[in-house]
Amino acid sequence: MTDIRASSETLLDTRAPVKRDYTQYIRWLLLFGGGLLMIMPITYMLSTSFKWPHEVYNLNLIPEEPTLDNYIHVLEDGRFFRWFINSLIIAVITTISNVLFDSLVGYTLCKFKFRGRYIIFIAILSTLMIPTEMLVIPWYLMSQSFGWLDSYWGIMFPGLMTAFGTFLMKQFFETVPDDFIEAARIDGLNELQIWWTVAMPLVKPALSALAIFVFLGNWTAFIWPLIVTNSQELYTLPVGLTTFSVEQQVEWELIMTGAALATIPTLIVFLIFQRYIIRGVVMAGLKG
Amino acid sequence: MATLSLRNLVKAYGTTEVLHSINLDVAEGEFIVLVGPSGCGKSTTLRMVAGLEEVTSGEIEIAGRIVNNLEPKDRDIAMVFQNYAIYPHMSVRKNIGFGLRTSKMPKPDKEARIDEVAAILGMTDLLNRRPAQLSGGQRQRVAIGRAMVRDPAVFLFDEPLSNLDAQLRTQMRLEIKKLHQRVGSTIVFVTHDQVEAMTMADRIVIMKDGHIQQVGTPQDVYQTPANMFVAQFIGAPSMNMLPGTVRDGRLNIASMTDIAFPFTAVDGYDITMGIRPDDLRIGGEGTPLFEATVSVLEPLGSETLVYADIGGHEVIARASGRTPPALGDRVTLVANPEEIHFFDTNTGEALR
Numbered sequence: 001m002t003d004i005r006a007s008s009e010t011l012l013d014t015r016a017p018v019k020r021d022y023t024q025y026i027r028w029l030l031l032f033g034g035g036l037l038m039i040m041p042i043t044y045m046l047s048t049s050f051k052w053p054h055e056v057y058n059l060n061l062i063p064e065e066p067t068l069d070n071y072i073h074v075l076e077d078g079r080f081f082r083w084f085i086n087s088l089i090i091a092v093i094t095t096i097s098n099v100l101f102d103s104l105v106g107y108t109l110c111k112f113k114f115r116g117r118y119i120i121f122i123a124i125l126s127t128l129m130i131p132t133e134m135l136v137i138p139w140y141l142m143s144q145s146f147g148w149l150d151s152y153w154g155i156m157f158p159g160l161m162t163a164f165g166t167f168l169m170k171q172f173f174e175t176v177p178d179d180f181i182e183a184a185r186i187d188g189l190n191e192l193q194i195w196w197t198v199a200m201p202l203v204k205p206a207l208s209a210l211a212i213f214v215f216l217g218n219w220t221a222f223i224w225p226l227i228v229t230n231s232q233e234l235y236t237l238p239v240g241l242t243t244f245s246v247e248q249q250v251e252w253e254l255i256m257t258g259a260a261l262a263t264i265p266t267l268i269v270f271l272i273f274q275r276y277i278i279r280g281v282v283m284a285g286l287k288g
Numbered sequence: 289m290a291t292l293s294l295r296n297l298v299k300a301y302g303t304t305e306v307l308h309s310i311n312l313d314v315a316e317g318e319f320i321v322l323v324g325p326s327g328c329g330k331s332t333t334l335r336m337v338a339g340l341e342e343v344t345s346g347e348i349e350i351a352g353r354i355v356n357n358l359e360p361k362d363r364d365i366a367m368v369f370q371n372y373a374i375y376p377h378m379s380v381r382k383n384i385g386f387g388l389r390t391s392k393m394p395k396p397d398k399e400a401r402i403d404e405v406a407a408i409l410g411m412t413d414l415l416n417r418r419p420a421q422l423s424g425g426q427r428q429r430v431a432i433g434r435a436m437v438r439d440p441a442v443f444l445f446d447e448p449l450s451n452l453d454a455q456l457r458t459q460m461r462l463e464i465k466k467l468h469q470r471v472g473s474t475i476v477f478v479t480h481d482q483v484e485a486m487t488m489a490d491r492i493v494i495m496k497d498g499h500i501q502q503v504g505t506p507q508d509v510y511q512t513p514a515n516m517f518v519a520q521f522i523g524a525p526s527m528n529m530l531p532g533t534v535r536d537g538r539l540n541i542a543s544m545t546d547i548a549f550p551f552t553a554v555d556g557y558d559i560t561m562g563i564r565p566d567d568l569r570i571g572g573e574g575t576p577l578f579e580a581t582v583s584v585l586e587p588l589g590s591e592t593l594v595y596a597d598i599g600g601h602e603v604i605a606r607a608s609g610r611t612p613p614a615l616g617d618r619v620t621l622v623a624n625p626e627e628i629h630f631f632d633t634n635t636g637e638a639l640r
Binding site: 180202 | 339361434
């Protein structure tokens, strides 16, 4: 036994030392730097939300006298709750609408062969190239004509369907074999039933990814809700938070507290669906 | 169970015609196999019967009813796809029961029907599993179950065994055949595998380039092929083809052999002689046909495939596995005259 162990140790000793891969450290360092950059604003947001007003411009991360007063103040202010609900209503409805209608259009463009299909798809895609800032004025004029100014409908209508969502869903439906659709057709389902019962469950990862994108996009939307709303009761959370800086002075501690509270739903949504969002982004990338 | 008739069925994509006036009558309870190489139009024919492709012209009749303008669901057919097309998000029970979703049958009857089909397919224990938890053969059985559950007039199978490994394919072949014997439904089965066609069919339809080449029982198409394509497509290894020319009323092949044939032909007429490797033996009883040199040997155990050279033409013969010839041997190839086929070299048609 001893002999064997000795010989194996000898063998180990004669092995060439493993060459260290220093580029790995550089990669870690870069990632660490990137991570730090990303986490800094969030850390300051949280830190400021626990500070007294006189301490706001002090850049220390740990408040000297931490306080929950800002949270109590914001939560006791009825407006915050109202804005929170407004944002929630808008984000939820636009998300449901996008999941349904983007996938319906994506499915139609993918699985039905009809004249002009390609042109329609290109037309939808081309709208991706127009920045929101350019669309705001036409949207406003439309809202005015339809009498949608200062209403939920006015805030929501531009986002009820998106070109990106349609594109994403079309690409995902490409992965659903036609055999599934044809088998269902033979089994007697109508086209709407096939879409809902067969195709939709097969693209769940894409639906989840789309739901997250749309929810986050609408939860944080600022420019359009700011333009289309006049009454404070209809403000969304990001718009409402700015009133802390307009009406009195800039109350950073309250803005940061509101922002910290506003991130909670997005964090919940992300934590629930994160495995889908990663898969969704990867697959959208591959297919696109 | 029902009859199926195709009359002058044509399919064209734009100006390109891919199916040319197909005529076929399938009897009630018949197992018919459409076979042919890729692009021959067999799947297109099946999909037209299913209603998944539009008919350019001609008629499709199922159980005495023209179905050209009916939706797939109204044709009383069920189809099994090459990729199974069973839904990964549903259990086996839901997959099998899927065909009954739109049926007005009461729920307990539906459940009983699903159980009955599962029992026939030996899948009772697997009803609560998801497709991901099943093997390839089991998945294919689920697909068959979904087709069976509706008790359709005609079953359509579109290359259902192509995705299975060789052993499983043989097993499923047997199972489908047994199933047909048990339920006695009319079946149209598409495959590119001639072995599947031969082993399963009551009648085989051999197709090429959108034309039917021959319709007949497996014995018919094997023993009396209508043309050179059928002769070479059916049977493995495929039939030896030796082109020759008529001289003085006898067939001259490879400028070395004179062969008598049972019909008259003018001098200079080009005739191809066909003989199956099974029928070409080395020595023994029969008419000596050729002197040949053994060039390659393929031992298969019970027998040996002998590749032999006849004046520049290679032919395949079979020899006993126990006493095969050696490489380079000069051998005499013999056959019975009734096992020899003759074809018009120019048209490819069989001469009888």
